[in-house]
Amino acid sequence: DGGITQSPKYLFRKEGQNVTLSCEQNLNHDAMYWYRQDPGQGLRLIYYSQIVNDFQKGDIAEGYSVSREKKESFPLTVTSAQKNPTAFYLCASSMWPSYGYTFGSGTRLTVV
Amino acid sequence: AQTVTQSQPEMSVQEAETVTLSCTYDTSESDYYLFWYKQPPSRQMILVIRQEAYKQQNATENRFSVNFQKAAKSFSLKISDSQLGDAAMYFCAYRSPGNQFYFGTGTSLTVIP
Numbered sequence: 001d002g003g004i005t006q007s008p009k010y011l012f013r014k015e016g017q018n019v020t021l022s023c024e025q026n027l028n029h030d031a032m033y034w035y036r037q038d039p040g041q042g043l044r045l046i047y048y049s050q051i052v053n054d055f056q057k058g059d060i061a062e063g064y065s066v067s068r069e070k071k072e073s074f075p076l077t078v079t080s081a082q083k084n085p086t087a088f089y090l091c092a093s094s095m096w097p098s099y100g101y102t103f104g105s106g107t108r109l110t111v112v
Numbered sequence: 113a114q115t116v117t118q119s120q121p122e123m124s125v126q127e128a129e130t131v132t133l134s135c136t137y138d139t140s141e142s143d144y145y146l147f148w149y150k151q152p153p154s155r156q157m158i159l160v161i162r163q164e165a166y167k168q169q170n171a172t173e174n175r176f177s178v179n180f181q182k183a184a185k186s187f188s189l190k191i192s193d194s195q196l197g198d199a200a201m202y203f204c205a206y207r208s209p210g211n212q213f214y215f216g217t218g219t220s221l222t223v224i225p
Contacts, residue, residue, distance in 0.1 A: 031211060040121075042203060042217040050211070088155065094211070100147050101213065103157035 002027045006091050006104035012112050013078070013085065021076045021107045023091035029102070030095060032074035036060060037088040037106075046089075049074055078109065086111050116206050118216035125194045126224050132179075133189045133219045135204030142166075145207040146180065146187045151218070152200040160202070163187065191221075199223045 004025045013019045023032065031050045035043040045058030049068040063082025068074050074093075078085045088108050092101040116137045125131035137146070148160040163171045163180050170178050175195075179188045191198055204216040 033213070035215075040217060043215040045213070048212075090157065092157075100145070100159050100162055100205075100207070101149075101157070103149075106155050 004091055004093055004102055004104035006089075006107050008107060009105070011107055011109045013109060014112060016080045018077055018079050019109065021078070021089055021091075021109070023074045023076065023104055024072055025074075025093045025102070025104075026072060027093055027102060028071070029093035030071070031093060032068065033092045033094075033101070034058075034064070034066065034074070034076045035090045035092065037090060043090065046076065085109055116204055116214050116216040118202075118204055118219050120219045121217070122220045122222070124222040124224055125191070125198075127194055127196060129194055130190060130192045131194055131221065133191075133202050133204075133221070135187045135189070135216055137185050137187065137204070137206045137214075139185065139206065139208070141209055143209055146178075147205040147207065148176070148178070148187075148189045149203045149205060149215075150198075150200045151203065152197075157203075161189065194223050196223050196225065 007022045033048040034046040037043050044060050046064050047066040049055035052071050055066050055068050065077045090106050091104040094101050118135050144165045146163045150158045150160050161171050161173045161176050170180050175192045177190045201218045201220050203218045206214045
């Protein structure tokens with residue numbers, strides 16, 4: 001079945017470390033997105049990519065980086081510059097143009 | 113910038129009753145899409161219903177329907193015959209012509225047996 005796979009489901013990071021969250025889709029979708037979800041704040045866009053080898057910053061890109069070397073993959077790196085990385089991270093994809101998003105099951109990142 | 117407002121952080125409904133969740137949005141565009149997403153405790157986001165702005169007819173998906181008022185920029189979700197499995201966070205979302213999505217802050221729905 002087609003879908004989006006995010007891994008790992010839970011991730012722990014020490015202060016000062018970079019960590020990478022994986023997002024893979026087999027839906028042949030052109031566009032992919034990363035959102036951060038915090039309690040009471042809904043979903044905030046970190047980065048998005050509409051085609052391979054191209055991506056744009058969202059509303060809260062500081063402290064994050066992405067790459068889009070393959071259509072299927074859009075990994076997110078949370079760098080040590082991100083001061084408050086503890087959150088739930090959602091990856092999504094859509095056709096271009098599209099009706100809506102398909103979401104992954106999310107990654108819970110905790111700084112220890 | 114587009115904004116999406118959900119003014120009800122929490123709602124509750126008796127099982128088998130009807131509940132309406134509110135959503136308003138701000139845009140200067142005329143052609144766009146609106147969505148309601150459900151996020152159960154598993155945190156998997158699930159598309160509930162979508163509405164195309166150029167269609168005047170309100171979208172319906174089984175027990176879920178919307179009241180789309182384009183001039184008022186209002187997009188409410190009605191859940192009929194509420195079931196225990198409807199308990200979740202519900203997010204309203206706006207998709208711009210440029211394929212940017214904007215989400216509201218969510219409404220937590222409790223279904224009372």
